Amino acid sequence: MTFLLSSWTLAGGVALAVPPEPAGTAQPIAQAAHRPEAWVEYRVEQPVATERGLARRFTASQIALLEKLNRADAVHLPKQTHLVLPSVWHDDELQYSPFPTRYPAAAHLPKLLVVDKAAQAFAAYERGRLLRWGPVSSGRRTSPTPSGWFHLNWRSPGRHSTVNSKWYMKQYFNFDNAQGLALHAYVLPGYPASHACIRLLVRDAIWIYDWGDGWTLDRRGQVVEQGTPLLVLGEYAFDAEPPWRSLDRLARGIDLPDVWGPSGNRPFK
Numbered sequence: 655m656t657f658l659l660s661s662w663t664l665a666g667g668v669a670l671a672v673p674p675e676p677a678g679t680a681q682p683i684a685q686a687a688h689r690p691e692a693w694v695e696y697r698v699e700q701p702v703a704t705e706r707g708l709a710r711r712f713t714a715s716q717i718a719l720l721e722k723l724n725r726a727d728a729v730h731l732p733k734q735t736h737l738v739l740p741s742v743w744h745d746d747e748l749q750y751s752p753f754p755t756r757y758p759a760a761a762h763l764p765k766l767l768v769v770d771k772a773a774q775a776f777a778a779y780e781r782g783r784l785l786r787w788g789p790v791s792s793g794r795r796t797s798p799t800p801s802g803w804f805h806l807n808w809r810s811p812g813r814h815s816t817v818n819s820k821w822y823m824k825q826y827f828n829f830d831n832a833q834g835l836a837l838h839a840y841v842l843p844g845y846p847a848s849h850a851c852i853r854l855l856v857r858d859a860i861w862i863y864d865w866g867d868g869w870t871l872d873r874r875g876q877v878v879e880q881g882t883p884l885l886v887l888g889e890y891a892f893d894a895e896p897p898w899r900s901l902d903r904l905a906r907g908i909d910l911p912d913v914w915g916p917s918g919n920r921p922f923k
Contacts, residue, residue: 694742707732719740722788723740723898724737725844727855752908753768754910756782757782757910760779762781762782765867767779767882772897788854789842791848793846795846798846799851802886806827806828806884809863809866811825823838823840825860836851836852838859839853840854867882
């Protein structure tokens with residue numbers, strides 16, 4: 655089922671959708687314009703039944719955007735209960751970012767990686783400017799990804815999981831050496847499913863693997879310089895509708911903290 659959108663303007667440049675369907679049906683959604691020049695509207699459909707059906711209907715670049723918007727890889731897009739689609743396909747995927755394109759509190763940081771567990775999405779900033787965003791799959795209910803400040807430590811092109819040796823994790827970038835937690839490429843089913851690691855689309859894992867900076871160790875193996883800071887925020891509401899399908903959440907976007915720092919609740923240093 656397709657829900658067509660009509661919209662009107664509110665203060666702050668927010669486009670809201672008016673559902674033509676009766677109350678109780680799936681709700682169409684629209685997002686706040688995080689970039690003042692951008693207007694983004696969405697519709698919600700029941701997904702195409704197969705990958706082949708998606709490929710017939712959408713281009714490769716459109717499917718890549720659908721992976722981001724629905725927090726699921728192409729294999730799992732047809733398995734979602736509903737599919738979020740933009741009404742207009744922009745070339746610049748930053749137009750669809752739930753994160754702000756400018757993060758003033760991090761303007762002095764050369765690089766910053768943010769993961770919002772509630773939104774199941776990441777953002778990469780340089781000097782407070784958004785470079786890239788994408789979907790994640792964080793820890794499942796029984797093995798949640800911890801929140802807080804971390805740093806990228808060491809990386810490996812690929813390694814087998816210690817939980818199950820059959821699981822091979824590509825573009826592995828550790829951020830908690832004691833617990834063995836990392837960002838890496840793996841399946842994104844559209845919900846938190848990992849064993850506390852942060853899963854990424856392959857293309858995003860490759861990008862972060864190349865972009866991020868690991869730690870610097872001395873000859874004794876002691877850390878002399880930390881790697882790229884990583885801020886993991888929020889908690890996922892396992893018993894609620896995913897926020898990327900919520901009109902209210904999309905209209906508000908993701909609010910990033912302005913008083914946190916790597917050593918605690920204080921301004922960034």
